[in-house]
Amino acid sequence: MIAENRDFNIIKGSGILPVSAAMRAGGCDQAQTVGEENMDMMTDTQSMKIHNQIVQSLTEGVIIIDFTGTIRYANPMASEILGIEKEKLLGGKFVTLFLAEPENDSFAQAVLDTIYDRSTGQSRIVDYHTASQVKQLRMMSSLFMDEEGNSAGITIVLSDLSELMELKDSLKAMEKISALNRQLDTRNKLLSKTFGQFLSDEIVSELLDTSGAPEPGGRKRTVTVMMSDLRGFTAMSERMEACSLISMLNHYLAVMTDAIQGRGGTIIEFLGDGIFAIFGAPVYTDSHAADAVAAALEMQASMDEINRWNAEHQYPRLEMGIGLDTGETIVGIIGSEKRMKYGAIGSHVNQCARIESYTTGGQVLISQSVREAAGIPLEVDKEMTVLPKGMDKEIVLSHVTGIGAPYNVHVAIQSNLPDELEEPVPVCFYRMDGKHIIEQPCYGGIIAAGRDCAFLETETQLELLENLQIQMGGRLLCKVMEKKSTQYLLQYTAIPFGYDVWIREHSGADLLSRTTMGKDSKKGKHKNG
Amino acid sequence: MGEPYQVTFQKEGTVLTVRPVGRLDAYAVPSFSEQLEQELDDITAVVMDFAQSDYLSSAGLRVLMITEQKMEERGGGMKVIHVSDMIREILGLTGFLDFVTLE
Secondary structure, eight states, X not given: OHHHHTXXXXXXXXXXXXXXXXXXXXXXXXXXXXXXXXXXXXXHHHHHHHHHHHHHTOSSEEEEEETTSBEEEEOHHHHHHHTOOHHHHTTOBHHHHHSSSGGGHHHHHHHHHHHHTTTSOEEEEEEEEOSSOEEEEEEEXXXXXXXXXXXXXXXXXXXXXXXXXXXXXXXXXXXXXXXXXXXXXXHHHHHHHHHHXXXXXXXXXXXXXXXXXXXXXEEEEEEEEEEEEETTHHHHHHHSOHHHHHHHHHHHHHHHHHHHHHTTXXXXXXXXXXXXXXXXXXXXXXXXXXXXXXXXXXXXXXXXXXXXXXXXXXXXXXXXXXXXXXXXXXXXXXXXXXXXXXXXXXXXXXXXXHHHHTOOTTOEEEEHHHHHHHOSOEEEEEEEEEOOTTOSSOEEEEEEEEEOTTTOEEOOOOOOOOEEEEEEEEEEEEEEETTEEOSOOEEEEXXXXXXXXXXXXXXXXOOTTOEEEEESXXXXXXXXXXXXXXXXXXXXXXXXXXXXXXXXXXXXXOGGGOSSTTTTOSSOBOOOO | OOOOOEEEEEEETTEEEEEEEXXXXXXXXXXXXXXXXXXXXXXXXXXXXXXXXXXXOHHHHHHHHHHHHHHHXXXXXXXXXXXXXXXXXXXXXXXXXXXXXXX
16 A cells, blocks of 8 residues: 555555655755765665655655556645645545646646646746645646656645745835835925925924824913014005015015024914914923013014115015014814814914004014013013904003013114104095005195104094004005194004105105114204194 | 647537547636537537647646536546547546546
8 A cells, every 4th residue: 555655665566766766856956965975875775764754854745646646655744735634645636636626727737737848847836725725836846757768657846935925025015115114204304394494393393293194183372472564565565576575575584484483483374474473382381472572572683684685685675563462372283184284273363463463663562461471571662552453451562672681682762753844744644444444534734754754733633553544655554653732653654665755855855865764864853742 | 839729529319529629728628618518418428539639738627527527427428539648648647547438
């Protein structure tokens, strides 16, 4: 019986070669090498025993099929690789074991091709289905002959490459992951760089560090809100070429961004020429109010540099007002899944916008809550009480000009008084409600005028900080700063191009040739009252 | 390349003689199987004549195996004739000669 003979050779006397010879024909190098080295020193029986032991312990499966279709030899590894019990495999028929189901056709075909392509042995990798899994097998098969040179059978050597293939797949997957990681890293850097131009580093970090996609959500924080605006920018934007306007604005915003971020502020957004920023979020700091005051003063201080640059580029002079307010505000990522931004919402944001609307060029106006939160002495030029539109109680605003240690930032107060005109110039003016004029003309006379302020005498009762539009070489916008009887000090907020011609006509003064208002003027300064 | 596959059938009573021409490879077998199946009504014995075919793939062998089982169930069987040495070896190596008669 086969089982009795399998330890030594296949079938004695059947004309089939011993296992070792069949193994050599099948391409099993390990068996071949060991066998040849020791062949001369041993008897055939000893040699066969050794060969058999080697084949039995191989990590490759070895099968020998004869020309009756019977599996004549199979080592333990063949049984394991093929998932067929040793008893079933040995002595089994090829047709029954491998041809009954189509799923292992590629395996069966490789065996058949050994007959068809008898000149060369077969070596290929095939899928092989066991009851529980699909394996990738490397199979080498070759025909072997009996002593008369007739085909005696086929030797098949099998290696299970499944783990290797999985490893290869894993390596490929790892390479893919690695490539994706590199892409992600590049994208993150790009995002960080792109975001960084618009958002503070802290917000970029917060967004990128969020595991998964950022989700809308906010938290209540006590922060200091900052709103700034350029005086008369809307009118200016109508007169300037688009590229000049953007160039001027970009330069201005870049300087302001540095000043704000330099004090830990977070720019929420640019509103045209306006800037909306907060201090104290997303990274909280106890000094948010003082930081904001210092930043605002530095912003005002840097306007000289901005205007020097503007003059070099033939751009108009800019004046900026800044409002600050401190209070509980909801901050966080606001929006929908499709569009999100880091934002701040709350009554203090609205109140800050109101405070900013009371400013004239060069001013920093702060609420009482900012003064209290700042915790260090501030230099205050003056205080004013206002009732913001839509609010039910008055608020006290302080015009801040300096902040002490450790900030030590101070700005000079421009106290240029207008030059008295030879005779009052009659003007038509309109009162304003926000940015809209009230369509009822009012009349008065300009009795003194300077580069950025004038005295108006009128019977119309005007309110402090009220905005007016006056025809003075074009539409001039100004704010009522002081009031005495029927005389009002007006601070210009937007000056038309024709203003210089207008003032030359009425005073003979050449404002363009002067750097400081009133300097070298032959006219006396007009003192209110 | 071998000849393009064709097959002819000849019925004599309940005996069907099948004459494939060309290679019964993986591409030809589905068509061969379908055509053969249609001819097997009332057939109890099949004679496979390989005079004009010298290639039989593993899928082709399975068609022969299934046909032979069917004939055996009907009390008949399968005979294979005019085989080349190559196909003889294929039939031998796979164990087909145990259940088909070779002439």
